[in-house]
Each structure stands twice: as C-alpha cells, then as structure tokens.
Amino acid sequence: MSMLAIEIHKQARRKGDIIRILYEDYTSAMTSVGSLAGALDMLGESVSPDSLQFHLVYLAQQSYIQIWRVRDLPGWRRDRIGVGPAEQIRFAKLLPRGLQLLDGNCPEDPQVKF
Amino acid sequence: MPRERKTDQLSSAARQAMLACFAQHLPASMIAAKIKAETGETVADRTVGRRKSEWEAEQQRRQANREQMEDLVAAARGSDLKASEMIEALAREALMRDPDGFGSLNPIDVQRTSLQAEKVRLAREKLELQKRIVDLDEAKFSRMKQREEQAIDATRALERKAASGQAISPDDLRKIREVYGLNT
Numbered sequence: 001m002s003m004l005a006i007e008i009h010k011q012a013r014r015k016g017d018i019i020r021i022l023y024e025d026y027t028s029a030m031t032s033v034g035s036l037a038g039a040l041d042m043l044g045e046s047v048s049p050d051s052l053q054f055h056l057v058y059l060a061q062q063s064y065i066q067i068w069r070v071r072d073l074p075g076w077r078r079d080r081i082g083v084g085p086a087e088q089i090r091f092a093k094l095l096p097r098g099l100q101l102l103d104g105n106c107p108e109d110p111q112v113k114f
Numbered sequence: 115m116p117r118e119r120k121t122d123q124l125s126s127a128a129r130q131a132m133l134a135c136f137a138q139h140l141p142a143s144m145i146a147a148k149i150k151a152e153t154g155e156t157v158a159d160r161t162v163g164r165r166k167s168e169w170e171a172e173q174q175r176r177q178a179n180r181e182q183m184e185d186l187v188a189a190a191r192g193s194d195l196k197a198s199e200m201i202e203a204l205a206r207e208a209l210m211r212d213p214d215g216f217g218s219l220n221p222i223d224v225q226r227t228s229l230q231a232e233k234v235r236l237a238r239e240k241l242e243l244q245k246r247i248v249d250l251d252e253a254k255f256s257r258m259k260q261r262e263e264q265a266i267d268a269t270r271a272l273e274r275k276a277a278s279g280q281a282i283s284p285d286d287l288r289k290i291r292e293v294y295g296l297n298t
C-alpha cells in the first residue's frame with residue numbers, strides 16, 4: 001500500500017471516528033467541537049483543529065451530520081474576535097443519514113471508514 | 115512542553131508587579147523601569163512589550179467569550195431553545211475538560227440553569243400543542259363549511275324537484291341525511 005493510500009485510509013478512519021463519537025452523543029441536541037476533539041484524543045486519534053474542521057465540512061456536505069458555526073451563536077457579533085472566526089464550526093450533530101451509514105443501511109462512502 | 119520565556123526567569127514579585135502594570139495599561143518602558151525600581155531585576159522593554167501584547171490579547175479573548183456567553187444565556191432565558199442546547203453542549207465540554215468542575219459550582223446555580231432549560235422545553239411543547247389545536251379548529255371549520263355548501267346544494271336540488279311537481283323520494287331523504295352525517 002502506497003503512502004498516499006495509507007494517508008487516504010487514515011483520513012477516512014478519522015471521519016468514521018467522528019461519526020462514531022457523535023453516535024454516542026446521539027440523544028443530545030448537539031455536541032461541541034471541543035468535546036469531539038477531546039473524545040478523539042481519548043481514542044488516541046488526535047486531530048489538528050484544521051483537519052477536524054475539514055472532516056466536519058465533508059460530513060456535513062454529505063448530510064451525515066449537521067453543523068453550527070461560530071456565527072450561528074445567538075448574539076454573535078463580528079467584532080468579538082476572541083470568540084473565534086465566524087466560519088469556525090462550533091457544534092455538530094449526527095443526522096439519520098449518518099446513522100444509516102454507520103449501521104450499513106445506506107451505500108458505503110469510500111471517504112468514511114469504520 | 116511550553117518554551118521558557120525571558121520573563122519566566124523573573125521573581126514572583128517582579129512578575130506580579132508586571133501584571134499589575136499591564137492592568138494599568140502602562141507603556142512597556144515604564145513597566146520595565148518599575149520592575150527595576152521595585153525588585154532590582156532587569157528586563158528588556160521589548161520583552162515586556164511582547165508579554166503586554168500577549169496579556170492584552172488574552173484579556174480581549176476572555177472578555178469576548180464572557181460577553182458571548184452572557185448573550186447566549188440571555189437568549190436562553192428568552193426561550194431560545196437553540197441557545198439552551200448550545201449552553202448544555204458547552205457545559206458538557208467544560209465538564210469533559212475538568213471533570214471536577216461541577217464540584218466548584220454553586221449547586222443552586224446549576225439547578226437554576228437546568229430548571230430554565232426545562233422551562234424552555236415546556237414552553238416549546240405548549241406552543242406545539244397550541245399549534246395543533248389551531249390546526250384542528252381550522253380542519254373542523256373547513257369541514258363545517260363544506261357540509262354547509264353540500265346542504266345548500268341538496269336543498270336547491272329538492273326545491274327544483276318540488277317546483278317541477280315531483281315527489282320527494284326516500285333517496286332524496288337519504289342524501290339529506292348523508293349531508294348532515296346522519297346515515298349510520
């Protein structure tokens with residue numbers, strides 16, 4: 001297996017891990033990205049903040065998860081720089097399609113491995 | 115492991131003096147001079163200037179986060195369910211980072227927050243119930259209107275029949291009963 005193939009597989013596993021963690025928190029209205037990063041750390045799968053954001057965007061675009069960005073916070077103001085960039089994803093929630101992917105009830109996604 | 119900075123070598127008295135000066139927004143050169151005067155320790159103006167910038171950025175970040183949280187709480191108190199859910203998620207994140215964190219919280223405040231979330235949930239359920247009642251009333255009204263139009267049509271048909279000298283048959287009576295929903 002080439003280095004590139006290994007890296008692609010690794011990234012797909014990361015996305016799978018994210019879905020798994022969100023599944024564990026499925027009964028909650030949403031999970032903070034900080035909690036998600038912490039849970040990944042505990043799995044021994046540390047992901048850089050940029051990578052995590054990248055994976056979350058992909059999963060949201062495939063309708064596996066729903067995301068809320070910093071700008072979606074009630075009362076958010078652009079001049080409050082310390083809160084984080086407006087586009088930064090702050091919360092996520094597993095959607096039924098993500099659950100179906102995890103359960104194998106929808107076509108496999110080569111970008112997401114469990 | 116964090117890189118050691120020049121100011122880490124200062125005594126705790128010098129560091130305290132430096133932080134007090136930051137809070138007073140004194141210029142870096144004045145802070146360095148004050149540290150020298152109070153403790154006899156020497157630190158470069160540029161070093162103090164860098165620490166001052168970092169301290170101010172951190173203060174600004176804390177202030178922004180505090181204000182954002184106040185707005186979130188205000189929205190939650192104003193029955194914004196999404197805000198309540200975000201606060202809940204952030205509380206879980208804080209607990210994950212500091213599992214003993216709840217030990218230092220005032221239990222009354224914690225209970226108040228959860229009661230507030232419960233209140234918001236109940237308000238949402240009440241609204242949904244009210245919406246269902248309105249939907250049912252609308253459906254009922256629409257059915258009544260439809261029945262009234264059918265009754266008018268049936269009456270007109272009977273009037274036309276009577277005017278032409280025809281007798282009202284059992285089938286006509288059945289139709290009238292049907293309009294009023296009396297057929298079993």
